[in-house]
Amino acid sequence: MRARIFKEPKTSMQSGQANTHDWVLEYGQSLPRRTDPLMGWTGSGDMESQIRLKFPSREEAVAYAEREAIAYDIELPPPRIRKAKAYADNFRFDRLQNWTH
Numbered sequence: 001m002r003a004r005i006f007k008e009p010k011t012s013m014q015s016g017q018a019n020t021h022d023w024v025l026e027y028g029q030s031l032p033r034r035t036d037p038l039m040g041w042t043g044s045g046d047m048e049s050q051i052r053l054k055f056p057s058r059e060e061a062v063a064y065a066e067r068e069a070i071a072y073d074i075e076l077p078p079p080r081i082r083k084a085k086a087y088a089d090n091f092r093f094d095r096l097q098n099w100t101h
Helices: 058-067 087-091
Strands: 003-007 023-027 052-055 072-075
Touching (some): 052 058, 058 072
């Protein structure tokens, strides 16, 4: 089973970059999930899919995977495009969008 090394994306509930600086090594699902007939919970006998290791840099995550002989794939994050915005642009006379209120 291959591990995945990636940089954690920001959640949709935050606007800042908190908790997005670590690189994560996690395993994929090797056994299918099944529904428990009594309680209806979803479970699996795969314990490795619960492992989630965080590293401060990509190099440390790769070094750990190579030291432990773990096959891995690296997913690079897409470049972040920041658009400069100013609050005063909402009130410009030459706005392209319609004024909504």
